Structure formats: C-alpha cells, structure tokens
Amino acid sequence: MKTYSIGEVAKMMGVTTHTLRFYDKEGLLPNVRKNSAGLRRFTEDDINWLLILDCLKATGLPLKEIRHYIELAKQGSKTLSERREMFIHQKERVKQQMEILNKNMEKIDFKIKYYDEAIKNGEENVYLKNKHLAEEKKRLFKVD
Amino acid sequence: MKTYSIGEVAKMMGVTTHTLRFYDKEGLLPNVRKNSAGLRRFTEDDINWLLILDCLKATGLPLKEIRHYIELAKQGSKTLSERREMFIHQKERVKQQMEILNKNMEKIDFKIKYYDEAIKNGEENVYLKNKHLAEEKKRLFKVD
DNA sequence: GCTTGACTTAGAGTCGACTTTAAGTTCTAT
DNA sequence: ATAGAACTTAAAGTCGACTCTAAGTCAAGC
Numbered sequence: 434m435k436t437y438s439i440g441e442v443a444k445m446m447g448v449t450t451h452t453l454r455f456y457d458k459e460g461l462l463p464n465v466r467k468n469s470a471g472l473r474r475f476t477e478d479d480i481n482w483l484l485i486l487d488c489l490k491a492t493g494l495p496l497k498e499i500r501h502y503i504e505l506a507k508q509g510s511k512t513l514s515e516r517r518e519m520f521i522h523q524k525e526r527v528k529q530q531m532e533i534l535n536k537n538m539e540k541i542d543f544k545i546k547y548y549d550e551a552i553k554n555g556e557e558n559v560y561l562k563n564k565h566l567a568e569e570k571k572r573l574f575k576v577d
Numbered sequence: 578m579k580t581y582s583i584g585e586v587a588k589m590m591g592v593t594t595h596t597l598r599f600y601d602k603e604g605l606l607p608n609v610r611k612n613s614a615g616l617r618r619f620t621e622d623d624i625n626w627l628l629i630l631d632c633l634k635a636t637g638l639p640l641k642e643i644r645h646y647i648e649l650a651k652q653g654s655k656t657l658s659e660r661r662e663m664f665i666h667q668k669e670r671v672k673q674q675m676e677i678l679n680k681n682m683e684k685i686d687f688k689i690k691y692y693d694e695a696i697k698n699g700e701e702n703v704y705l706k707n708k709h710l711a712e713e714k715k716r717l718f719k720v721d
Numbered sequence: 722g723c724t725t726g727a728c729t730t731a732g733a734g735t736c737g738a739c740t741t742t743a744a745g746t747t748c749t750a751t
Numbered sequence: 752a753t754a755g756a757a758c759t760t761a762a763a764g765t766c767g768a769c770t771c772t773a774a775g776t777c778a779a780g781c
Binding site for chain 2 (some may be wrong): 444445458480481484485488492493510513514516517520521523524527530531533534537538540541542544545548549551552554556557570574
Binding site for chain 4 (some may be wrong): 440472473
C-alpha cells in the first residue's frame with residue numbers, strides 16, 4: 434500500500450511537519466505507523482482522517498474534543514451513536530456560524546453602501562440625505 | 578442625550594466590563610466620554626460602533642487592524658475610500674469563510690450519513706455495502 | 722450609612738494552538 | 752563518502768485576546 438512521508442503530507446495539507454508531529458504527540462493521529470527506521474508513514478486513511486480533523490478544527494471543535502472523538506472511535510461499534518451525535522451537534526454549530534456570517538455580511542454590505550454614499554457626497558453626514566440608509570441602519574444595528 | 582454605564586453596555590453586548598475597559602485601554606473605543614466623576618458614559622453611537630467592532634472581530638479582523646481603521650476614521654473624509662476598501666476586503670474574507678463553511682457542512686453531512694449506515698449495519702465497514710457513500714467519500718475527501 | 726458597582730494603574734496569568742529550539746540520527750543524491 | 756535535506760525527541764517560547772488581581776478611591780441607590 435502506498436504511503437507518504439511527513440513532509441509530503443505536510444505539503445498536501447498545507448501545514449508544517451512541526452504541526453503534524455504536534456498532532457501526533459497530542460494523540461490526534463491515532464493510526465499513523467512508523468517504518469523500521471522510525472519514520473512516520475502516512476496511508477490514504479491517515480490523510481482522510483487529517484481532512485476530517487481539519488473540518489472539525491475549522492468549524493471550531495477544540496483539539497481536546499477531537500481527542501475525545503478519537504477515544505470513542507477506538508472503542509469500536511458500541512460508540513457509533515455517540516459519534517453520530519457529535520456530528521449532529523457539530524452540524525448545529527455550523528448552522529449557527531452560517532447565520533452569524535450572514536448577519537455580518539449584511540452589516541459589511543451596509544458599510545460599503547454607507548461609504549459609497551459618503552464618497553459621493555464628500556462627507557460622512559449621510560443619513561440626513563439618504564433616508565433609505567438611515568432605515569437600514571436602524572434595522573441592522575440594534576441590540577437584542 | 579441618553580447614555581449608558583459600562584455595566585449596562587457590558588450586559589447589552591454580552592461581554593464583561595473588563596473587556597470593555599481592555600478595549601478602551603487598547604484604543605478601540607475612540608469616542609467614549611467620561612462624566613465629571615470620571616465614569617464612562619456610552620452613547621448610542623458608541624454602542625453602534627461596538628456592534629461594528631463585533632462584526633469585524635467575528636469575521637476575523639485582528640484588533641490591531643481594527644485600531645488602524647479607527648486611525649483612518651479619525652483622519653476624516655480624506656480616508657473615506659481607504660475605509661471603503663477595508664470593508665470590500667472584509668467582504669471577500671467573509672465570502673471565503675462561507676465557502677469553507679459550506680464545504681465543511683458537506684463533510685459533516687457525509688459523516689452523519691456514514692454513521693446512519695454504520696448504525697443500521699451494526700458495524701463500520703460501510704463502503705462495501707453502500708456504493709453511493711463510497712462515491713461521495715471520493716468526491717468530498719480529496720487533497721488538491 | 723451600607724451595599725453595589727463604578728473608577729484608576731500596572732502587571733501577572735490563562736488558554737488554545739501552534740512554533741521554535743536544540744541536539745542528535747538517517748536518507749538521498751552526486 | 753560526504754553534503755544537505757529530512758527525520759527524531761523533549762521542552763521552551765510565542766501570539767492574540769482576553770481575564771484577573773491588587774490596592775485603593777469614589778459615587779449612586781435604598
């Protein structure tokens with residue numbers, strides 16, 4: 434079976450070899466084997482796992498919860514539903530992140546419109562001249 | 578004009594008073610005035626700014642770049658287009674974040690389907706039985 | 722008048738996720 | 752055979768964004 438060196442994998446994943454060794458030390462690379470010379474050899478499965486790890490990290494799961502997930506996986510099929518729950522929960526987190534991102538996008542779009550108007554008028558006092566913007570400001574910038 | 582104490586604003590914004598003072602110390606609250614007793618009094622405009630600050634933070638702009646934006650704003654209308662550019666750039670960042678989030682959502686959805694199938698079969702060896710999943714795995718988990 | 726919460730400066734501590742250093746070993750190409 | 756890259760380990764250092772402590776003063780509401 435084809436395997437990859439730590440350097441090759443680092444390049445593939447866009448991280449440094451240091452980071453991969455750090456993950457290994459932290460128990461985040463559960464299956465990576467070492468060859469007779471003590472060098473890590475990564476399989477396709479290891480790389481697949483790194484892609485999941487990346488997904489979990491990118492969606493805000495802390496490394497120690499990722500480690501917990503690994504522990505579950507090691508315990509075999511009796512933890513299948515617990516692992517499923519973890520991904521369901523993560524999906525909810527991602528939905529929330531999307532909502533927040535959409536709201537922030539609206540605010541940023543508003544600010545761009547604001548600056549378009551301000552540049553057109555050569556000054557910042559925009560709300561008196563543009564009632565539409567003033568209304569939008571009210572809608573977007575309020576505290577719950 | 579109605580003003581708010583640091584404690585009221587902290588509650589509104591869902592942060593601690595420590596954080597607000599930290600922001601002030603770091604030059605991130607440019608207009609907050611203090612009353613005769615030296616207590617901070619936040620205006621509606623200050624709260625509006627905190628909402629923008631929050632938006633910029635949440636979309637990944639570091640505090641020192643936020644400080645830079647404040648510097649620009651202080652320099653008046655000659656920096657209007659530079660400030661507009663900053664928001665245009667931030668909009669691009671947010672678009673990227675959305676793309677990444679969508680891709681990660683697909684991976685998470687895949688994992689949920691994977692676990693649904695594994696639970697149904699009582700074991701993890703799912704790809705032999707479900708060609709559709711095997712195909713989707715190939716599509717979702719590949720390194721560029 | 723007492724409790725609660727505000728203020729001040731200055732500095733130390735925390736947390737997560739790396740990142741770098743040091744000192745040594747092994748692989749690959751010429 | 753030797754240079755230089757890539758590998759090994761353990762441990763210390765960095766960074767951003769808070770978070771808290773200390774030690775003391777001041778003010779508002781009941």
